[in-house]
Amino acid sequence: MAQQQDNPRRNFRARRDILEELSDTELLKRYRFDREGIMFITDLVRDELQSPTNRNVPITSEMKVLMTLRYLATGKMQQCNSDDLGPSQPSVSNSITQTLHALTVPHLIKRFIKFPALHHHELARIAGEFRQVAGFPGVVGVIDGTHIRIIAPRRFEAEYVNRKNYHSVNVQIVFDAAYNILNVVAKWPGSTHDARILQESCLRMLFEHNRVPPGYHLLGDSGYPCKPYLLTPFLRPQPGPQANYNMAHKRTRNIVERGIGQMKRRFHVQYYIVKSV
Template sequence: MAQQQPQPRRVRTFRPRRNVLDELGDTELIKRYRLDRAGIMYVTEMLRGALESPTSRTMAISPEMKVVITLRYLATGKMQLCNGDDLGPSQPSVSRVIAQTVELLASPAIATRFIKFPRTRQEIQRRQNEFMAISNFPGIVETIDGTHIRIVAPKEYEEEYVNRKNYHSINTQIVFDAKYKILDVVANWPGSTHDARILRHSGLMRAFENNVIPAGCHVLGDSAYPCKRWLLTPYLHPLPGAQEAYNRAHKRTRCVVERGIGQLKRRFHVLHGEVRVSPQKTCKIILACAVLHNICKDRNIQLPEENYVVENPADDVEDGGGNEAAPAGVPNDGLRYRDYFVNLRFG
């Protein structure tokens, strides 16, 4: 019997890798990756220590390339496009790179650095003035809403992820200020969960209920949320006069959160379609997109197709009067407090 010959060792081949940071201008970088060159380098430097390869292999993927690959995926939602751009790495490498970079962006150390509620009196006052400039609604520091991020049907607890529109999703609670910057995001609840339940278990509610947030600060939400002293919802059947005026101002001001969610999903199309990873990984993708959205806001990086910007002359607006503590005798019940607030501010 003839002795079997050993198989020759397969030689790995590497495709050449593009340096898109040198090849493309800022306009094209923003179009394809949602950040300009300076923004991409800012994110890279922030994550460099964790993204650098622990080996000295010649073809190790650089931190810059890892950030570019991840941004391309988040901008399009299509992992194969990262390969289609001829960036160089193989599809398995692309998948590993995206998972690693998203994990870092969604980590508590990074997320709490870029997504945070204003704490100082000056920060709170500035946000109240910005909201006041929209529709003369006093005391508002943020607007809140829920949005569903479609996911592929999970293998476990599949029925819990089916929302009221009969598709699988992550129900995400998100909070914006008047400049469309994200102040808080909760992305860990299945699609069947009601908005009010997510709020009830959130750190945002604990902060308001435990008086961590100063008295006189208000959040605007729709009728899916319970009406509270700090969370103002619209009247379902407003009476003529003050209640109708309140509802009009409420609607115009609360449009901020709807536009903010629209901006987030247009900036990162991965949130627009069906995310084809596990619910746990999807939650991290949502948080990573929120971090990057705020980085874009901090660096004034606009969407390529964004043709409107709400300009609020905040510095020219006088104090809306929302920071003072409520006087004695103000009702604790949310619905009665809303009546008190409406009669005081819109009567």
């Protein structure tokens, strides 16, 4: 009778307790959030990330969020992330994928990214904050497109090549005066013009159907057509009122350019989900 072999025991690498080891300053540097921020994010998706059992030393929800933030913040190779935090490289990869999907479910996105149509007090508040920037009245958002680099898709590959000759998704984004994101449309190939994205978006309908009252408007660059709800700069301004208008327009609209720049510097890996919010 053959001798029965014992089942080999699995060895699990020690996992660091980053939230206890590092100060808030060090957490901000590595993960872009302090401990309170990391716990807030974890609580949003804890139920989706928890393992149904305690077998095989499951990775905690906090650890999954930390690995995902580290990857998004630095673009660091997953093997290095594994070396830093403890879990194996496949576990890191699976955890990042699971966490990204949990963070980008529609109901969670709409909790934080929504345009305040029909909320007159919110529109008035936002317009007041914009007016403090350069005296421009009635502004409830500054709009622009930004390109998120992607791997060349198998289908319709040429449509994703943008004017700078790399593959991307052209993402429409709107900020308020406090750099909060009010609107995102992330589904158009990189070759699509900014004006086309707005024309096909629900945001345009909010203004044209008067769900945003007349007198409120967006500011966009000269790549957009001038509309009653979308003000663009004069291409050849005359000295005086037109030049003053352009100056106030530029100072106010710079918020969207700075906001996009800050977002990309803070998170070197831009994960996009094909949705319109």
